[in-house]
Every structure is written in C-alpha cells, then in structure tokens.
Amino acid sequence: MNFSPHSIQPSRFFILLAIITGVAVVLGSIGWPTNEPSHKVVKDELVRKKAPDFELKDASGKVVHLSDYKGKVVLLDFWATWCGPCGIEIPWFTEFQRKYKDRGFTVLGVSMDDGGWKDVKPFVAENKINYQVVLGDDKTSDQYGDVEALPTTFVIDRQGRIASVHVGLVDKKEFDDAIQKLL
Amino acid sequence: MPFKNYFKSLPLVGVLGAVALVAQMAPVVTIAPQATVKAKRGSPATVTLKVNLPAGFHMNSNKPTDPNLIPLTLKWTGGPLQDGAITYPKPQLETYTFTAGKPISIVTGAFDVVTKFKVPAAAETGPAAQTGTLRYQACNDRMCFPPKTIPVNVTVSVE
Numbered sequence: 187m188n189f190s191p192h193s194i195q196p197s198r199f200f201i202l203l204a205i206i207t208g209v210a211v212v213l214g215s216i217g218w219p220t221n222e223p224s225h226k227v228v229k230d231e232l233v234r235k236k237a238p239d240f241e242l243k244d245a246s247g248k249v250v251h252l253s254d255y256k257g258k259v260v261l262l263d264f265w266a267t268w269c270g271p272c273g274i275e276i277p278w279f280t281e282f283q284r285k286y287k288d289r290g291f292t293v294l295g296v297s298m299d300d301g302g303w304k305d306v307k308p309f310v311a312e313n314k315i316n317y318q319v320v321l322g323d324d325k326t327s328d329q330y331g332d333v334e335a336l337p338t339t340f341v342i343d344r345q346g347r348i349a350s351v352h353v354g355l356v357d358k359k360e361f362d363d364a365i366q367k368l369l
Numbered sequence: 370m371p372f373k374n375y376f377k378s379l380p381l382v383g384v385l386g387a388v389a390l391v392a393q394m395a396p397v398v399t400i401a402p403q404a405t406v407k408a409k410r411g412s413p414a415t416v417t418l419k420v421n422l423p424a425g426f427h428m429n430s431n432k433p434t435d436p437n438l439i440p441l442t443l444k445w446t447g448g449p450l451q452d453g454a455i456t457y458p459k460p461q462l463e464t465y466t467f468t469a470g471k472p473i474s475i476v477t478g479a480f481d482v483v484t485k486f487k488v489p490a491a492a493e494t495g496p497a498a499q500t501g502t503l504r505y506q507a508c509n510d511r512m513c514f515p516p517k518t519i520p521v522n523v524t525v526s527v528e
Contacts, residue, residue: 266513266515267437268437268438268439268506268513268516269508269512269513270435270438270465270467270468270473270508270513271466271467271508271511271512271513272513273437273467274466274467274469298515300515300516309437334394334395334514334515335394335395335512335513335514336512336513336514336515337512353512354511354512355466355467355511355512
C-alpha cells in the first residue's frame with residue numbers, strides 16, 4: 187500500500203491529517219486510559235488537570251480531604267478487598283510510603299468495598315497497610331471519571347493536578363518512575 | 370492509492386480505541402431466556418440457568434480459593450418451587466498475573482447453574498414466577514469489576 191501524500195491531492199491529505207490529529211487531541215484531552223505502559227512517565231504540566239477534591243472518612247471516622255495533602259505528591263489508589271490485582275499493588279504502595287514519605291509523598295487508598303469497614307479493617311491489618319485508607323463512594327468515583335475497573339490509580343503532583351492515571355494492574359516501575367519524577 | 374482508500378484505514382484508529390475502551394468496561398453477563406418449566410405437584414422439577422460471560426473475563430466460582438473473593442451465588446427468593454438444591458458449574462483452577470502463581474477457582478464462558486426443586490403437593494396449579502438473584506464478581510487478567518446482582522425470573526407451570 188502506498189500511503190505517500192504525493193499520491194493524493196494536497197488538500198485532501200491535509201483534511202485527513204486534520205481528522206487524525208483531531209481524534210488524537212480529543213482522546214488525549216479526555217485522558218484516554220489504556221493498559222499499555224505510557225511512553226511518558228507523567229503528563230506534561232500544561233495538560234495536567236486538577237484532581238477533584240473529596241470528603242471521605244477513614245476507619246476512625248475522621249474526615250479526609252484530598253486537599254489536606256496539598257503540597258505533597260499523592261498516589262491515590264481506588265481498590266477493593268475483592269480485587270486480586272489490587273492485592274498485588276498494595277505491597278508496592280506500602281513500600282513507596284515507607285521509602286518516600288519523608289520526601290513529601292503519601293499514598294491514599296480509597297476502598298470501594300460495599301461491605302464497609304467490617305471488610306476493609308481486617309484486610310488493612312492483615313496486609314500491614316501503612317498509609318491512610320478511606321471508604322469511597324459513588325460521588326467520588328464519578329468525580330474521577332466513574333471509576334469502575336479496579337485498581338485505578340492516580341498520581342497527583344504537589345499542585346494537586348493529575349500527573350498520571352493507571353487503570354488495571356501495571357508495572358511497579360511505572361508508579362516508581364512517576365513518583366520519582368514528581369518528587 | 371485513491372484518497373477514498375485512506376478512509377478505509379481510518380476505522381483502525383476507532384477499532385483500536387474501542388478495544389482499549391472495551392477492555393476497561395465491565396462485562397455484561399446474560400442469562401438466556403428459558404422456556405416455561407413444567408412442574409408436577411409432588412414431583413421434582415429442574416431449572417437450568419444458561420449463563421454467559423463474555424470472552425476474556427472470568428468470575429469467581431461458588432467456592433473461591435481466597436476468602437476475600439466474592440463467590441458466584443444463586444439465591445431463590447420466591448415462587449411455587451421449594452427446597453432447591455443448586456449445582457454450580459465445575460470450576461477451573463487458573464493462574465493470572467495477579468495471583469502470584471497461586472491458582473484461583475473460577476468459571477468462564479457459557480455455563481449452567483442447575484437447581485433441582487421439589488414441587489409441593491399442595492402447590493397451586495397454573496403459571497407462576499419463580500424468582501431469584503444471581504450474584505457474581507468478574508475480572509480479567511488485569512482488573513476487576515464491582516460485584517453485581519442480576520435478577521432471575523423463570524416461568525413455572527404447576528400441573
């Protein structure tokens with residue numbers, strides 16, 4: 187197949203180019219999630235969008251806002267106890283919390299368990315989760331683009347903007363690289 | 370190459386995009402419509418639900434290997450048939466990236482959930498609805514989707 191622009195009229199070639207560019211821009215602007223490792227560790231600063239603030243409770247009933255962590259790099263993990271792939275990532279996040287917490291980093295887990303703390307508390311204890319966990323709700327899920335597939339993880343920069351999104355189980359290195367880039 | 374042929378290649382962009390999107394959408398589990406179950410008073414009656422889970426997904430079997438996983442469960446909640454003994458599909462033991470080498474007990478594709486009922490001798494004759502729910506939780510090899518409960522409704526004709 188010959189895709190050379192010389193084989194078609196220039197105006198048509200540019201129309202085609204415009205369509206393809208348009209599709210790419212639209213997909214890029216809605217944060218098109220893919221399972222493939224992104225070529226960029228984090229999005230360019232200019233295209234990062236503000237992470238929606240929320241108000242959720244931790245196991246002690248304390249209200250937690252995302253904005254409480256402003257100035258820190260936050261790894262925001264939507265997960266559930268019944269989600270096998272989430273269970274693989276949690277030890278990584280525990281390690282990141284230990285490794286980077288003194289450099290202005292934190293992990294915040296948002297559990298999407300319908301069963302609430304009776305399911306989540308034992309899991310947190312059993313897996314020695316060393317970061318704050320809150321119970322998620324539909325409103326927060328909707329704010330973050332109707333999070334349905336778990337795990338879905340957002341890496342948020344110090345200015346509270348979403349620097350990368352990871353849907354499904356990805357490589358540990360993808361998170362590590364993103365965190366290091368933002369610290 | 371004529372210009373119109375370029376448009377033939379354009380759907381590829383859409384297809385790749387659609388594949389990426391579909392990979393992240395929860396699977397739609399279906400139960401095939403069933404013919405009316407004829408049940409004779411004082412005799413056994415069998416209801417077979419034909420369930421289908423799209424390719425590329427699995428759901429936990431009725432007896433998951435990990436207590437945190439949510440089992441496939443059929444519950445009958447109403448209707449003339451009683452004392453249903455449920456037989457779930459035979460599970461497969463599979464390993465995935467996220468199981469760290471440990472097999473998990475799952476079901477995939479099309480399968481039957483069979484219930485053998487007793488029809489009470491005093492059951493009212495005529496058509497009636499036997500109702501229940503099927504609860505499952507599905508995943509693919511990289512992500513999981515929230516547990517779902519779907520209604521089950523079977524027409525029974527008691528004779």
